Amino acid sequence: MTVTPLRPELPALMVEEQVRLALLEDLGRAGDITTYATIAPHLTAAAEMTSREAGIIVGLELARTAFRLVDPTIRFEAMVADGDRVSPGTVLARINGPARGLLSAERVGLNFMMHLSGVASYTASFVAEIAxxxxxxxxxxxxxxxxxxxxxxxxxxxxxxxxxxxxxxxxxxxxxxxxxxxxxxxxxxxxxxxxxxxxxxxxxxxxxxxxxxxxxxxxxxxxxxxxxxxxxxxxxxxxxxxxxxxxxxxxxxxxxxxxxxxxxxxxxxxxxxxxxxxxxxxxxxxxxxxxxxxxxxxxxxx
Structure with a gap:
């Protein structure tokens, strides 16, 4: 009998610790001064996270946690799952809520996803060579x-x-x-x-x-x-x-x-x-x- 291995998972505590450190690094001592200066507190926004090239997606929970830690009222809806192969133009997540929090968490969420998706996608190219x-x-x-x-x-x-x-x-x-x-x-x-x-x-x-x-x-x-x-x-x-x-x-x-x-x-x-x-x-x-x-x-x- 062939057993299909379950997809690996990240412990929630590991995710939160890593994201919290990344946000503290990015927000520094004064927070997102660009957003504070240009975006009124009451404004809301909606955004889509999209893959611009083919690959394997990794890091959705890290991105979700980044938005949650900046503003718990932001809604993050993943449209794919970690480990999914996607084509260019695939919508990975839809995010909406207070604009300030959305803009302040954007880069940390993307950084995790771009790097980890790159690691998974590059690994897959090595695996394909020796399949x-x-x-x-x-x-x-x-x-x-x-x-x-x-x-x-x-x-x-x-x-x-x-x-x-x-x-x-x-x-x-x-x-x-x-x-x-x-x-x-x-x-x-x-x-x-x-x-x-x-x-x-x-x-x-x-x-x-x-x-x-x-x-x-x-x-x-x-x-x-x-x-x-x-x-x-x-x-x-x-x-x-x-x-x-x-x-x-x-x-x-x-x-x-x-x-x-x-x-x-x-x-x-x-x-x-x-x-x-x-x-x-x-x-x-x-x-x-x-x-x-x-x-x-x-x-x-x-």
Missing amino acids: HTRARVCCTRKTIPGLRGLEKYAVRLGGGSNHRYGLDDAVLIKDNHIAVAGGVASAVEAARAYCGHLVRIEIEVDGLEQMREVLTASPDVILLDNMGPNLLREAVDINAAHWSLDTQAYAADPRRTKLEASGNVNISTIRAIAETGVDYISTSKITMAAPTLDIGLDIVIS
Whole structure:
């Protein structure tokens, strides 16, 4: 039976905290002086938020919260849902209420939606490049400070997967850890004793001989750093031989160590990397280099 995963959700407390900080940054010490100076308090307005290009929409609750926090009487009606694919000209939301609040919250709401929709849409382009393989595109800890949870949410809505959220939810042992710990076996043994059986352990390697050594410790995942397609294919073969698996059994066997490729991953290289047979491909491009999705908000004149 195939199970369709539910769409991810953002905790309401996370949304409010992020939006409140963004509004305080924008309103500064004196508030929206342009709007205060030009718009009388009694005036109301209606507006439409529209996508000006095709993409995947993310951030509607952040935008809704921005308008609510500025003025609770503003009405925000979402016309689509987070994760929906839209075409140019699609109306994403209709907003109406006191004009001052609408204008003051506009930029914060749009900023969240443009950035996160861009991350989801760019992630989707990477996912499409490797849809014919079993590999999964993963984001990394290279995120805009303060926005990691939001960006990882957007990655998932774009069809990607999350690597660890931070230093506290998974073990990733690198060369310096191994050097100080006294070797691969010592580092893995110490990690398992410290973290317990629910925490996955990954070890980074930068060569095939190091990979062979690491395999003896049976980590959950091996991170193959900055290896080209030829080396990655060899790594897959080494892994299969270590677990005594043939080509047919390799992908499905739950015992084996999973392989993750990282380094020099972009929209032009990811297809060749995925076709080597690795399980995961991690890249900072989908968060740090994603272009924004063009979204506008215009007053509707009746």
